[in-house]
Amino acid sequence: MIRTFLAAFWLGILIVGYTYVGYGMIIYILSKLKRRSSPLTIQTDSELPVITLLVAAYNEEAFILDKIHNTLALDYPKDKLKLFFVTDGSNDRTPEIIRNFPEIEVFHSAERRGKIHAVNRVMKHVSTPIVVFCDANTALNREALRLIVRHYQDPTIGGVAGEKRILSKDKDNASGSGEGLYWKYESFLKKKDAEVYSIVGAAGELFSIRTELFEEPAENMLIEDFYLSLRIAAKGYRFAYEPDAFASETASASVEEEWKRKVRISAGGFQAMYKLSYLLNPFRYGILTFQYVSHRVLRWTLAPLFLPLILVSSIYLALQGFGFYQMMLVAQVGFYLLAALGYALRDRKIGIKGFFVPYYFVVMNLSVYAGLVRLLRGRQSVVWEKAKRAEA
Template sequence: MVSMTLVIFWLGILIVGYTYVGYGMIIYIFSKFTRRTNVVASLPDEQLPMVTLLVAAYNEADIIRGKIENTLSLDYPKDKLELFFVTDGSTDQTPDIIKEYSNIQLFHSFERKGKIHAVNRVMKQVKTPIVIFCDANTDLNDLAIKNIVRHYQDKTIGGVAGEKRILSKDKDNASGSGEGLYWKYESFLKKKDAEVYSIVGAAGELFSLRTELFEEPTENMIIEDFYLSMRVTAKGFRFAYEPDAFAIETASASVKEEWKRKVRISAGGFQAMAKLSYLLNPFRYGILSFQYISHRVLRWTLAPLFLPLIFLSNVWLAFQGMPFYQLTMALQIFFYGLAFAGYLLRDKNISIKGFFVPYYFAVMNLSVYFGLSRYLRGKQSVVWEKAKRATA
């Protein structure tokens, strides 16, 4: 009994440690030896390709004018940039506001079937060689498009992901602090993944594809951005990462709102893993399988599964009178005590942002269980109520 409990405890420690810390260290070391020389030279305006920027918006009347102004101010030749805004199902003034701008093509349907249905419908109208997707609630930096398209000089690049940045505040609540720190670490991993081979999953806030590589996901696809980018890599293309093309947005308004988003992403993660199961074959996909399993699959499967097993096995070992495991038990209780304190103070603005890390970590892993339940019961609709974002 003791030996089996020891195996469970240490196997769990290895898996969780590798998933959240070890892989970051390994991919960083790998990047020092296998760093790819990405094409970074900017193209002169006359050599820039035609590009379509596709923005999906649903009931964004409060912010859509700002999004449009940000889009129109981007540093890219106007005659080489097609602007497509799709507003399926919007019941507020979003479509009417967009109609005020003659240089934007509006695609509107009164029927709301979800973002991926809208994107699939509009992609049939895209004639440019490159398409860039971004969300309505984000602002892009001026050189975002130029910094993205320069990577396509490399014929092995099938897509380019921009960087997602959370607007930072001096003091923030649990959602803002946790989400901001999470995306800083995630951006680090994406950068190193790309230096070694390819990123494994683009964020929908800002990413691009060679239009010819776009495949219509099924209209029940929950996290289409992740699926689309992985399909490109499955075809043998690399997905580059461009930190100097970034989308800025505010954090979720509260942990409750972030919870909705995390559960949906978790449900979508299980759906995507089922559809992308072939990527688990390292004999066919090599380094891509290693990155995919390490960076994504373990986060959605074994790491959350082992957290309660680590705790329970540690309790049993501690009660056997083993001093070392009594110490690790005390450390676990302290960590989860901080998580509970974070729960009690989740809506307070605190300057020490690291204070909320244990709570955000617990919420992130707990959401996987709820996401799995939704996926198995088929309860996660592709049409969802978006999470409210904090005010800037």
Template structure:
């Protein structure tokens, strides 16, 4: 029994270490030996025509700022088409958009979900490049030009921008945890891109060659992730561009972040089933390695390993081994901090690292809830979006 516990403990530790730290070290090391051609920003006369496509559902609180932000971006107006699709919106979002003559609006009263709305509108897009952005995010002025420059490489099928969380001096568990998570996630995406390709774009800001767009099934939950990897599977690279970024506030509370995470995890299991062919490294090589290391393990073996590590550690500690006693006390302290974090999760705290244990647990436990939802088939593509925190909060 002790030998089994020993094996389970160290295998679990290896999985957790590799998933959250080891892969980052390895991909950073590989990146040092890979040289990619650098493409400069094109002059205005050489820039291609592009479309910025924004799907918005009941975004009346953000929509004016989003329109103004998009129209103020540094890109020739004669080469920029701004398109909104507001299917199902029951507030004043469509009416507000109609007040802007240089913005195209597509609207249907029936609500069938974001991917249905995007698929419907993509049939009318004629520009060679389309850039997707969420209605509650705001782009930096140079975002479009920094994205477009990568398409000078014919093997680039898409470009992912960077997601940033609005930083506050004091934050709750959601804001602090989400901000730290995305900083590390952005680091991994930069290294993935330098080595070969990003393995999954974030819907806040990404782009594709219009000719490569294939309508995802209208039951796809995380269409941005699925779409970007489908393009990669055809031999194209997805580049990460940190100088094109979308900023948004964190979820209003951990409850709202939990809702968002569970939905993403349910969609992740759905996508992993549909993208099962990418698990073949003999066919997809580096893409498979990145996909498994960066995504699959985080949604499967890593969360599964946590309870096994804890239980096996307790058993080994009962054998009066000083190392395992210390390790078990460390785990107990970590989860105790997470438990305390639960009770103060919506308080404003300036020490953001305080919320790391709690956010880590939320992130991993949401995988279990997402898996159950996936098995039951209860996650609809028509979902109520999570509330975001106010900027001034």
């Protein structure tokens, strides 16, 4: 019996440690060993390709003017930039506001069938070689499009992801603090993934693809950005990362709002893993399989599974009188007590960076269980209630 708990404990430590720390260290080392390619140059106006910027907006009346002004201020030749806004299902003034700007082509349908259906519908009208996707509640930096497009000078690049940035504050609640730190680490991993080979999943806030590589995801797909980017990588193209092209947004208004988003992403993660199961074959996909399993699959499967097993194993081994496991149990209890304190203070504005990390970590892993249950029960609709964002 002791051997069983010892095996569970150490296997769990290895998997959880590798998933959240070890892989970051390994991919960093691999990126340093990788031979650097020649730096990309930003093209002149005459060299730039014609591109389409596609923005999906649903009931964004409060933010859409800011998005329009931000879009029109982007540094890209106006005669080489087509602006498409799709507003399916919006029953506020969002479509009406956009129509006041003749530079933008509006695609609107009164029926609400979800973002992926809206994007699939509008992609039939995209004729440019490159299409850039971004969300309506994000602001892009002025140079974003030029910085993204320069990567397509390399014919092996099938897509380019920008960076998602959470606007930080000196003092923040659990959602703002936790989400901000999470995305800083996630951005670090994406950058190193791309330096070694390819990122494994673009964030919908800002990414682009070669239009010819677009495949219509099924209309029940929950995280189409993740699925689409990996489908392109599976075809042998690399998905680049451009950290200097970024989409900024505020954090979720509260952990409750962030929970809705995390559960949906987790449900979509299981759905995508099922559809992308062929990527688990390292003999065919090589380094891509390594990156995919290490960066994504373990986060949604074994790591959350082993967290409670580590705790249970520690309790059993501590009760047997093993001093090391007693210390490990104390450390885990302390961590979860900090998570509980974070829960109690989740809506307080606290200036200690990292204070809410234990709480956010627990919420993130619990959302995996909730997402799996929701997916199995068929309760996660592709049409979902978007998470409310905090005020800037």
